[in-house]
Amino acid sequence: MHEYFMNLALLEAKRGAKYTHTNPLVGAIIVKDNKIVARGSHLRYGCEHAEKNAISTCKTPEKIFNSTLYVTLEPCNHKGKQPPCTEAILKMGISKVVVAQLDPNPIVSGKGIKFLRDNGIEVTTGILEKEAYNLNYAYNLFHTQKRPYVVLKQATSLDGKLAFTNERTQITGKEVYDFVRKERDNYQAILVGAKTVLIDNPKLTGASTSLYPPKRIILDKEGTIFQHKELNLFKDDSSEVIVFSKYKNEDLPSHVTIITPNEFTIKEILTEIAKLGIQSVYVEGGPCIHDQFLASGYWDEVISYISPTLLGGSNTSSFNSDRTTNEKITLHDINVTKLGEDIRISGRKESQCLQD
């Protein structure tokens, strides 16, 4: 029975998708005598948490007394702009709380539950915990590992080529183009190298399906893009552009920020990105950048769009650098789907024991 109601709470949580920004998706179901008396979710960054949303939208608040609350994430116990959720739970007379997942932040994890138990509320934890973790995989990873969730995304021909040498090349078809624009909106930042910017001149925008469009991060140690003021990234100010470079440049539009990390390593760059509160990064290449991420070990997922085409010869190939390696890395949680004539294959470095 716990799993039945928690599954409904997970469904509720998904209502906030792409609107909660750096906050997690959370859903809540309030049950009394095996009947649902209220349901709610965290619908938007800055708005009520799921538990409060369930309570406040309930038409029969008296029914909440002595009820059971199912919530996908541990209720908060810290004071923000409003009193914490734990106090609201106590105040409404909820007698049991069932939690899927503890707060991932080790500093606060368990405190909400302790408060509830200390106040006589019966608490059960760990119901559909993996499903709840997967719902907020980037949020969870960010708060435990202090770095963003990293997706390495590429589009290749059947012979593993990305593009004709130094030439903008459309490898996959319209279905992939549309899908990728929406997929970008699932992440808080898109990252590419300077060479990709100079060859493709991309805007790196999503499909406006998120309230918080992804930021655009460029790795450009030598500052090669600064002299090209005509680049779409400089003209389009629909979201922030962050350039990692050792050079400063005063003559850039206000939506462009330059960061100089201590070292130009993937680890240092991700540390700087985490400092900005960015929890997930969608890395779109080029192949040297992908290979640097691979070599660093700081990556979590690969998404490859494969087109049934051939380029051949000396054209630019996937995950490519001068690096010598003989480690074969096997991906987990493999997902294969067709998009028009193209194929999307995704896999994770570590299994979450769940298919999306």
Place this chain on the structure above:
Amino acid sequence: MHEYFMNLALLEAKRGAKYTHTNPLVGAIIVKDNKIVARGSHLRYGCEHAEKNAISTCKTPEKIFNSTLYVTLEPCNHKGKQPPCTEAILKMGISKVVVAQLDPNPIVSGKGIKFLRDNGIEVTTGILEKEAYNLNYAYNLFHTQKRPYVVLKQATSLDGKLAFTNERTQITGKEVYDFVRKERDNYQAILVGAKTVLIDNPKLTGASTSLYPPKRIILDKEGTIFQHKELNLFKDDSSEVIVFSKYKNEDLPSHVTIITPNEFTIKEILTEIAKLGIQSVYVEGGPCIHDQFLASGYWDEVISYISPTLLGGSNTSSFNSDRTTNEKITLHDINVTKLGEDIRISGRKESQCLQD
């Protein structure tokens, strides 16, 4: 109604799969008063043709008089070891013949049909012609273009790598291994380059599902494999080994033949292979050989096995050479299947307007 019976004839034809060697698959159905009175196929190289097989295995031969014969390929009109099929048709009093596809050999094409018509038999042609063509795509291409059907087969990681540099590398899993061994039996020869032989030391054998195991062709212009008598290809005599080299070598086992073409071009090599009567070649690489075939235009199909793994760095990548090209080749008749954790993608250079 014609299509209904021709479909059954096509099914009959498939009974001969992997047993008819250089002969085509052919099926026949004999129908009288809308009832099937006989059925047959060409079951094995050197045995009866489909029409004769249907006639000879019919328990009620008197019913064949005044019947309709459905046959997937034009009946032969030339004398081999036995009188031609057209004479048997005439002798049995068959009054109508429905043919899917004319004989592809331009020298004999149409002659069987002309003989039947000249002798008062009503002939209909072109029923399920494409399906019949596809059943014997290699045979048909060989007799019209005077070269073997060429399949470029590879196994890659998700980043388009074939192997660690100069190291035998198993990229795909057991399911692909087993599948490829059977798939090899669909072709009359397997072709690889000398480097693949020296690094992988393969036997290049099938799964013994064919009566005529594929021959093994090695491209080794410089004769680099000759000094390695310990190679599995020299030790295993289960099928012929043909080495294309500019050097002769007298000190090889009897199952090894050396051919020196006029030029070491793909065109010349395929001309020599065609002279041996080999109608289909399964080209297993390496990447330079694949790219040479691609550049030559003499190829028909690509089969790529993709493993959800990453190798990265400077490892050996798919279809790779120093050649500069900016032509994107789009494949047709795409087929995608999963084999264990791996994915098989196939596509043709020219569409046959049919999925396998």
